[in-house]
Amino acid sequence: MATLETSSSSTLKLPDALPLDSGQTLENVEIAYETYGEMAADKSNIVLIFHALTMDQYVASPHPITGKPGWWSESVGPGKTIDTDRFHVICANVIGGCMGSTGPSSMDAQGQPYAMRFPVITIRDMVRAQVALLDHLGIGTLHAVIGGSMGGMLALSLAANYPERAARVIGIATTARHSAQNIAFHEVGRQAIMADPNWRKGEYYADGISPDAGLAVARMAAHITYLSEAGLTEKFGRRLQDRKAISFGFDADFQIESYLRHQGISFTSRFDANSYLYITRAMDYFDLAEEHGGRLADAFAGARARFCLISFDTDWLYPTAETRNVVHALNAAAAPVSFVELSAPYGHDSFLLDVPALDGVIKGFLE
Amino acid sequence: MNALPANLRSDLAAIVQHVPRGARVLDIGCGDGTLMAALRDNRDVDARGMEISPEKVQLCVAKGLSAIQGDANRDLEYYPDGSFDVAILSQTLQTAEHPDKMLDELLRIGRDAFVSFPNFAYWRMRFSLLFHGRMPITRHLPVSWYETENIHQLTIADFYALLDYKGVKIERSWFFTHDREIGPTYANWRAEYAVFQLSR
Numbered sequence: 001m002a003t004l005e006t007s008s009s010s011t012l013k014l015p016d017a018l019p020l021d022s023g024q025t026l027e028n029v030e031i032a033y034e035t036y037g038e039m040a041a042d043k044s045n046i047v048l049i050f051h052a053l054t055m056d057q058y059v060a061s062p063h064p065i066t067g068k069p070g071w072w073s074e075s076v077g078p079g080k081t082i083d084t085d086r087f088h089v090i091c092a093n094v095i096g097g098c099m100g101s102t103g104p105s106s107m108d109a110q111g112q113p114y115a116m117r118f119p120v121i122t123i124r125d126m127v128r129a130q131v132a133l134l135d136h137l138g139i140g141t142l143h144a145v146i147g148g149s150m151g152g153m154l155a156l157s158l159a160a161n162y163p164e165r166a167a168r169v170i171g172i173a174t175t176a177r178h179s180a181q182n183i184a185f186h187e188v189g190r191q192a193i194m195a196d197p198n199w200r201k202g203e204y205y206a207d208g209i210s211p212d213a214g215l216a217v218a219r220m221a222a223h224i225t226y227l228s229e230a231g232l233t234e235k236f237g238r239r240l241q242d243r244k245a246i247s248f249g250f251d252a253d254f255q256i257e258s259y260l261r262h263q264g265i266s267f268t269s270r271f272d273a274n275s276y277l278y279i280t281r282a283m284d285y286f287d288l289a290e291e292h293g294g295r296l297a298d299a300f301a302g303a304r305a306r307f308c309l310i311s312f313d314t315d316w317l318y319p320t321a322e323t324r325n326v327v328h329a330l331n332a333a334a335a336p337v338s339f340v341e342l343s344a345p346y347g348h349d350s351f352l353l354d355v356p357a358l359d360g361v362i363k364g365f366l367e
Numbered sequence: 368m369n370a371l372p373a374n375l376r377s378d379l380a381a382i383v384q385h386v387p388r389g390a391r392v393l394d395i396g397c398g399d400g401t402l403m404a405a406l407r408d409n410r411d412v413d414a415r416g417m418e419i420s421p422e423k424v425q426l427c428v429a430k431g432l433s434a435i436q437g438d439a440n441r442d443l444e445y446y447p448d449g450s451f452d453v454a455i456l457s458q459t460l461q462t463a464e465h466p467d468k469m470l471d472e473l474l475r476i477g478r479d480a481f482v483s484f485p486n487f488a489y490w491r492m493r494f495s496l497l498f499h500g501r502m503p504i505t506r507h508l509p510v511s512w513y514e515t516e517n518i519h520q521l522t523i524a525d526f527y528a529l530l531d532y533k534g535v536k537i538e539r540s541w542f543f544t545h546d547r548e549i550g551p552t553y554a555n556w557r558a559e560y561a562v563f564q565l566s567r
Binding site: 324331332336337339340342 | 391413415421424425427428429430431432433434435436437442445446447450
């Protein structure tokens with residue numbers, strides 16, 4: 001039936017207030033999500049995809065703001081690696097985000113944007129919200145959860161905190177805790193946003209003059225961490241941008257400068273600066289072992305899923321050693337786990353790019 | 368019991384036939400998962416594998432098997448004591464950096480262990496070395512000395528000595544030549560390779 005790729009956009013308003021790890025609660029939570037493919041009558045074919053920091057629910061359908069194809073449309077669709085002729089795929093915008101789920105740009109009970117009055121949330125809070133979505137949809141155990149980068153953290157968090165909700169867990173280019181280096185890069189991004197005079201302690205929604213310069217710098221710094229040095233050299237080298245010689249000035253002489261500026265500026269058209277603050281904070285707070293008494297294996301003590309962890313040899317943001325920590329913990333918890341380090345030249349972003357071996361592993365594991 | 372795959376190597380077939388039904392098994396150096404798949408399909412075994420080659424791990428995952436990419440010289444320490452009923456080291460001992468320590472790890476992780484290895488004292492090896500004076504190249508050891516992964520060649524007699532030194536108990540043993548099982552008489556001369564079932 002579902003040979004045409006059709007996606008469906010929905011927004012759920014959670015019936016109950018969402019308890020948060022901070023001790024606060026969030027009222028009137030809305031979760032925006034996309035679905036692809038037909039749901040089996042017995043709901044046995046459902047794959048939940050968790051998106052990464054700056055992605056959203058438009059996993060395989062055109063982005064409503066940029067018009068670009070979904071961020072994982074290479075791998076999700078009819079006949080593709082995650083075959084929507086077979087699986088019913090759900091991807092929801094995380095809370096704290098800015099594409100329809102409740103976040104700092106949403107209205108509070110007084111009809112004002114939350115801005116910095118939005119409570120600080122955690123990865124587990126994001127998972128809790130999506131479990132509430134599954135409850136609403138009447139979905140018990142997922143065929144699989146899949147996530148890369150931050151999405152992988154959500155997948156691991158779901159496996160640890162809601163072990164009965166997924167039969168298979170795939171984590172790609174991810175980690176069980178943010179390292180000092182990870183936190184450091186995020187702090188640079190946050191400080192860039194907060195140093196922008198337009199940020200105004202987050203109260204920029206009324207006049208629409210947002211801290212784009214700060215957010216663009218944050219994006220530029222982060223983007224460097226998503227790529228490998230070899231990948232940057234191959235793609236840009238020291239090549240100049242539309243000029244024959246250096247300008248002895250501070251224009252974007254080099255292609256890499258022009259590329260990063262473009263990445264930064266285009267990001268501001270689709271992402272909210274306060275959401276960037278909140279989501280990066282959630283990632284920095286993520287330490288799955290600490291949540292479970294300090295020993296990562298204990299986080300997976302009740303795990304019932306099969307696990308598949310994948311890392312990339314050129315990823316220095318979440319290097320293979322971090323994935324190995326997760327694998328060793330799963331081994332210690334006697335959970336069935338597969339792990340492979342794939343070779344790909346693109347660094348952390350390899351999980352979004354064309355790596356045939358990645359598709360092979362995911363496809364095999366989903367069987 | 369189901370028929371084993373016709374092309375299953377004799378040492379693997381011997382292992383499959385003697386792993387207890389439903390056991391939890393760790394296959395160290397699991398390759399493309401041939402043994403794990405046979406164990407799963409014939410003995411209802413919960414098998415996990417470790418393999419150093421990412422391509423081979425991918426083949427395992429594609430078969431629905433659980434395999435992790437890892438180096439048996441380093442990564443076995445992360446498995447808790449007695450976490451498996453059976454630990455298997457098939458045609459891997461002679462590639463280990465420290466075969467004696469790997470044997471210890473095997474019997475720490477598994478209550479029982481299966482070890483198979485090529486016998487360097489097989490008569491053709493001895494004759495080849497005696498008459499040609501060069502490291503033998505055979506069907507089972509087809510690679511030149513400078514390319515081989517087999518950095519710790521051993522004989523059946525060597526293995527007995529190591530087991531004796533370690534105080535390891537032999538539960539069963541099997542010897543093979545030309546992919547057929549042979550008796551234990553003069554096995555160190557006659558066997559191309561051997562399989563041992565061990566326990567502490």
